[in-house]
Amino acid sequence: MPFSKSQDLIRLARLAAVRRTGISLDEIRDEFGISHRTAQRMTEALEAVFDNVEAVTGTDRRRRWRVLDPVLEKLQLRQETAVEALDIASRTARGDGRLRHAAALDDLRGGLLARLTPKDARRTEADVEAVLLGMGSVARPGPRVNLVPAVVDAVIEALRGPFRLRMRYGTMDAPERVVEPHGFLLGHRSYLVARQPERSDEMRTFRMDRILSAQSLDESFSFAPGFSLEDYTAKSFGVYQNPKQYDEVIWRFAPHAAARAAEFSFHPRQTAESQEDGSLIVRFHAAGWLEMAWHLYSWGDAVEVVAPAGLRNFIENHRRTDFDSLP
Structure with a gap:
């Protein structure tokens, strides 16, 4: 067996040993960047070389391989990475x-x-x-908002429950409010996604840097039925959401900027269409005109907002013609 393949086999054995449910063919394929057939050959080699390999079929009907009582812990592989x-x-x-x-x-x-x-x-x-x-x-060059560690800890503890969270938001003289945390969005400005039952069942976003104090309560709650943080965040361009602004967004990048724009993922669910004149049309559904405007400004006059009309009017008088470079 070539030396590189021996290394891969040892690595596979370690993965099969440390993963509680073992490792499947699909996971082997993804982990090593190989074909399905090569993954099968690796499991065959694993069973041939090691006596303590168990292959089981899980509830998802996928076969998984585990190494039982591994002696591989005594093999100290390089740990730099x-x-x-x-x-x-x-x-x-x-x-x-x-x-x-x-x-x-x-x-x-x-x-x-x-x-x-x-x-x-x-x-x-x-x-x-x-x-x-x-x-x-x-x-991490560039500006970012500092968060209060005690507040972050309280939010994480509440999410783990899940437990309700009592917090003081905005100013020190603001009344405390009790919310039900559904997510924590990390970024240059981080947000708590939660609903405030005393007001409505609607999800709201709270700036983490404006939460002045927080306490995880010993009061559990049920997540909103069908709520998905991924789907929720996909409705916004950045983080903040304004449901009234949610619509199809269409941007046209000029021919000289099309190649550069094609390198960007402006939204996880976007589509991009190259045009005959060399321009690029990008489409997605989202809200958050202000965050869109902040980004669009950096493109100068190389981008045109086709839709929605409200966003087009919002940025039209702020397009620059003298930017020397693209984002």
């Missing part, structure tokens, strides 16, 4: 104010390093630090 990923995730969580997540990630990182010899641990940490110093994404 895993430690890098944990470091990046920890720094991101800390920057978002999610201190409990940062602490958990740091514990995992420490556990990986503890399993290495002191020499290998020092080498790994040095390699990881070199990579992180060269990654601008870790520094």
Whole structure:
């Protein structure tokens, strides 16, 4: 067996050992970027090389492979990539104010390093630090809103229940309100998605930086039937939603900007159509004209709003002709 294939087989055995329900052919295919038939050959090799492999058919009628009582834990594979990923995730969580997540990630990182010899641990940490110093994404350049860690912790605890959340929003003299959290949207400005039963069953978004205090209550509730955070967020261009603005959005990018615009995903459910004159039409359904306007401004006069009319009128007098470059 070639050396690279041996490495892949060891990696597959570790995946089959650490995943509680084992690993399926589809997951092997996705994990290794291989064909279905190659994935089958890998499972055949797994069963041929290791005696403690169990293949079971789950309730979804998919066959999954597990390694029982793995001795692979004694094989210390290189951990640089895993430690890098944990470091990046920890720094991101800390920057978002999610201190409990940062602490958990740091514990995992420490556990990986503890399993290495002191020499290998020092080498790994040095390699990881070199990579992180060269990654601008870790520094997260650009403006962002600072969140209160105690508020973030309370929101996460409420989502875990799910429990109702008592919070003071806006100003310190504002009355406290009790909401039912349904989601936490992270971004340059983060939002809590929740309904406030005393007002209505409608979902609302609350800016996390304007939640001044929060407490997870010992009061459980049921999520709104059929609610999907993915579907909810798809209704907006950015984060904020105004149901009255929800409509089909059509943007036409000029021929000189079409190739650049084609590299963007403006909305997860967009469609793009190249035109005979070289321009590009992008369509999607969403609300949030202000956030659209902020982005459209950066394109100068290289983009035209075809629809809706309200958005077109909103930005028409703010299109610039003197921008030297595209986003």
